Amino acid sequence: MYKNVIVPGINQAILCLSLAFxxxxxxxxxxxxxxxxxxxxxTQLCDQNNQPVQLRGMSTHGIQWYGxxxxxxxxxxxxxxxxxxxxxxxxxxxxxxxxxxxxxEGYTNQVSQLINEASERGMYALVDWxxxxxxxxxxxxxxxxxxxxxxxxxxxxxxxxxYDVANEPNDVSWSAIKNYAEQMIPVIRNIDHDASIFxxxxxxxxxxxxxxxxxxxxxxxxxxxxxxxxTFHFYAASHQDxxxxxxxxxxxxxxxFVTEWGSQTYTGDGDNxxxxxxxxHDLMNTKKIGWTNWNFSDDFRSGxxxxxxxxxxxxxxxxxxxESGVWVRDKLRYx
Ligand code: IDC
Numbered sequence: 089m090y091k092n093v094i095v096p097g098i099n100q101a102i103l104c105l106s107l108a109f110x111x112x113x114x115x116x117x118x119x120x121x122x123x124x125x126x127x128x129x130x131t132q133l134c135d136q137n138n139q140p141v142q143l144r145g146m147s148t149h150g151i152q153w154y155g156x157x158x159x160x161x162x163x164x165x166x167x168x169x170x171x172x173x174x175x176x177x178x179x180x181x182x183x184x185x186x187x188x189x190x191x192x193e194g195y196t197n198q199v200s201q202l203i204n205e206a207s208e209r210g211m212y213a214l215v216d217w218x219x220x221x222x223x224x225x226x227x228x229x230x231x232x233x234x235x236x237x238x239x240x241x242x243x244x245x246x247x248x249x250x251y252d253v254a255n256e257p258n259d260v261s262w263s264a265i266k267n268y269a270e271q272m273i274p275v276i277r278n279i280d281h282d283a284s285i286f287x288x289x290x291x292x293x294x295x296x297x298x299x300x301x302x303x304x305x306x307x308x309x310x311x312x313x314x315x316x317x318x319t320f321h322f323y324a325a326s327h328q329d330x331x332x333x334x335x336x337x338x339x340x341x342x343x344x345f346v347t348e349w350g351s352q353t354y355t356g357d358g359d360n361x362x363x364x365x366x367x368x369h370d371l372m373n374t375k376k377i378g379w380t381n382w383n384f385s386d387d388f389r390s391g392x393x394x395x396x397x398x399x400x401x402x403x404x405x406x407x408x409x410x411e412s413g414v415w416v417r418d419k420l421r422y423x
Contacts, residue, residue, distance in 0.1 A: 148160060169209035176213070180218045214251075252285075273313045292321060295335070320335055324350065
């Protein structure tokens with residue numbers, strides 16, 4: 089008060105300087121502020137200005153094991169958004185293995201909360217229906233209808249939601265997956281009209297390669313809806329040239345998003361092959377193919393970004409990261 093009365097000019101100057109400082113150091117636009125509602129345009133994901141956008145981010149591990157309050161906290165998500173500069177959080181909701189089927193309401197609430205946490209930080213939220221075993225997504229159709237109806241109703245007015253209706257179909261033909269997708273897409277679209285929807289591909293989202301098939305099954309028999317993308321997963325130490333070549337040729341013809349990748353073997357464990365992983369990254373960057381890395385947890389396997397015990401300690405520092413985590417963090421931070 090005293091100072092205000094005596095030296096108003098100085099105070100004003102300080103105020104101006106502080107405001108200028110705030111303006112220059114305040115957060116740049118968040119990914120969602122910058123890109124807004126997404127849509128698929130040709131083979132690309134495009135933003136509100138119709139510009140192709142390559143979203144990059146992290147996938148959670150199964151939220152029944154490494155979810156909200158454990159590996160996903162206010163602080164860890166701040167680190168992911170602010171320090172790692174992730175654009176997108178993939179929220180992995182297992183259906184089996186102690187997931188959705190054991191507590192539909194509880195897991196719907198948790199996914200909903202995680203969507204809100206991603207939104208508060210300006211990230212896109214990819215809702216991953218992590219069906220895995222059984223591999224035929226039709227086996228969980230009843231649950232999928234209920235879950236996506238509930239999530240779409242709660243979040244239809246947000247611009248940053250992407251739905252993935254099947255994580256990794258396996259031991260099932262492309263035509264059965266397509267049939268499932270064509271039942272699920274209207275369930276979501278009737279509620280949330282403009283959201284992009286992702287669809288897993290045959291052979292554990294390998295575009296068929298793992299089944300001795302190929303993306304031609306899809307190119308010749310695509311899902312009959314617009315604003316959709318097909319998903320591809322790779323684990324660089326296991327999946328080499330055949331997978332890379334398939335991604336390359338398929339992405340000339342189909343909209344593709346890499347919703348899971350790791351530098352390790354397909355077990356999410358073992359030695360990292362960063363040379364091979366970099367070859368996939370070069371291709372994804374050239375073609376602006378979006379990705380989320382598996383996974384943002386402290387599982388003991390080499391593909392989890394944090395060392396064991398980090399989630400309990402809440403110390404989200406680079407000292408507590410595995411080699412693969414440091415590598416992916418660099419990919420997010422230095423583009
Ligand atoms: C693995 C996890 C492992 C867990 C298992 C359960 O690493 O901790 O016990 O799932 O299903 C995928 C799957 C993803 C796998 C991951 C690594 O989508 O669920 O996680 N992976 O094996 N496809 C290829 C690899």
